[in-house]
Amino acid sequence: MSLLQRVVLVDAALVFLAVALLVVSPATVSRSTTTAEVAILLLGATALLTLTTVMTRRALAPLRLLAELMGRADPASGTHAPVPGAGPGTAREVADLAAAFDAMLTRLEDERRRATRLAIDAQxxxxxxxxxxxxxxxxxxxxxxxxxxxxxxxxxxxxxxxxxxxxxxxxxxxxxxxxxxxxGLRPEALEDFGLRAALVALASGVTERTGVPVRRALAAQLPPLTPEVELVVYRVAQEALANVVRHADAATVDLVLAVDPGRLVLEVRDDGRGVGDAPAGSGRQGMRERALLVGGRLAVGRGPQGVGTTVRLEVPR
Ligand SMILES: Nc1ncnc2c1ncn2[C@@H]1O[C@H](COP(=O)(O)OP(=O)(O)OP(=O)(O)O)[C@@H](O)[C@H]1O
Ligand SMILES: [Mg+2]
Structure with a gap:
């Protein structure tokens, strides 16, 4: 039975009870109502209200239980006990909510396990x-x-x-x-000279080692950024450039860092063979997770005019 049907049923039962009481009891309401009649009516109304409250609260009790459980749920614990509320006799909405919550917890736990495994594999x-x-x-x-x-x-x-x-x-x-x-382990230039200089060093290092020319278009003035954001931008540029060298077979690469109102945008564009539908490995997954860590977004797709690959990172600032 649905929650709405339960509440309507409670209300209907009480209305009929009130009517039945009026019929069988000696209580009357005369045209010029007396004080005693008003007192009896008020008493009856109060009793009905109390009954409605008690019965509606009982009907809604599983919801309160579920809310408490949601407040306590800890996806970090690995596995969760079955969510109560899906048993027979439970209102349909509550059962649906409990099942959806159970599924959500399972998804969160799976995602957490997957992320931990990825982190350990990467390490x-x-x-x-x-x-x-x-x-x-x-x-x-x-x-x-x-x-x-x-x-x-x-x-x-x-x-x-x-x-x-x-x-x-x-x-x-x-x-x-x-x-x-x-x-390779610690981007020293980042700590010593800041993001812009570190990206310049990264780009010239790639050209030096691999011969792939990297054209730079880096905003001259960067807003103040947290060390966390700087490291994320640097690591994403590093992995995207490493992918260009390893997979793209590109003639040139553009490394672009632009400051838009409200956000910082990094783009690494190559004119190579394109990612196609190659599945993401730990490199692309890692870039995405780093972006999420600072509230940013990462997109890997075809470049302008459908040529090559563009990795685009947007970080709010
Ligand atoms: N710039 C690119 N041009 C063409 N293909 C690319 C490019 N970047 C990535 N790819 C494709 O996407 C796949 C996944 O990239 P990803 O960086 O996730 O893994 P990987 O480079 O193969 O290994 P690693 O985990 O060491 O980085 C690559 O194997 C490649 O096929
Ligand atoms: Mg890679």
Whole structure:
């Protein structure tokens, strides 16, 4: 039975009860109403009102229970107990509400599990990448240096000089490699010189390493931004540029940072093959989640005139 039907039923029962009481009881209302009659009518009305309140409250009780449960629900707890209120005898609206709330809790829990798994996967992937870089760039160099050092004490003259020069060069190479790895881990320029300078360094780093020209159009004056927003904009630009290099086969890339009224807009546009319907991996997912973290929006789609790919990040300010 629906909630409306229940309430109407309660009201109807009470109206009929009042009529029946008037019929069977000696109570009357004369043309010139007496004080005693008014008192009896008032008493009857009060009794009816009290009854209506009690019965309507009983009909609405499951709603109050559900509201309490909603207030207490914690999607972080992983799994929830079944939501009561969907049993037999419950009003249809309440049962529907309970079922919808149950489904919403399940969705929230699933989404939370998925986000946690993504975060952990991303962390593991980052560690694996770091280990690989340390192995390829640093550990191998150190092994080579150790080999070169073996027996060096027995050398003299030009042979010793040549060995020392080779070792010095290897050590230089090692510290360059470590610096490069550190740059990838923490955008130093961001902390030291701000977002604009960090994006300039990022763009020229990409061109230097890969030969893909990055044209920059960065607003000269940026409004004051929180470190959180700066980091999100930087990381999105970094991942979007990395994707261009890895997947786009582009001739040129545009890196645009514009200040619109009320928002900051970053665009990375390439003229490559386009994302098509390639599913998002952890890179694109990560960009989206970073954007959400600062109340922003991320869109990845075709570029102007349907050419290449454009990644657009909008952050309110
Ligand atoms: N600029 C681009 N041009 C063409 N295809 C792209 C571009 N950016 C992304 N893609 C496509 O979208 C897919 C998903 O990108 P995403 O960054 O999520 O993952 P990934 O780069 O493959 O791996 P990672 O998680 O290490 O970033 C890519 O595999 C690629 O097919
Ligand atoms: Mg990627």
């Amino acid at each position: 593991e992937a980052e560690r694996a990448r770091l280990a690989r870089e340390l192995h390829d760039e640093v550990a191998q160099l150190l092994t080579a240096m150790t080999l070169q050092l073996q027996g060096a004490e027995r050398l003299d003259g030009p042979a010793l000089e040549a060995r020392v020069t080779a070792l010095r060069e290897a050590a230089h190479g090692g510290s360059d490699a470590v610096r490069e790895i550190m740059r």
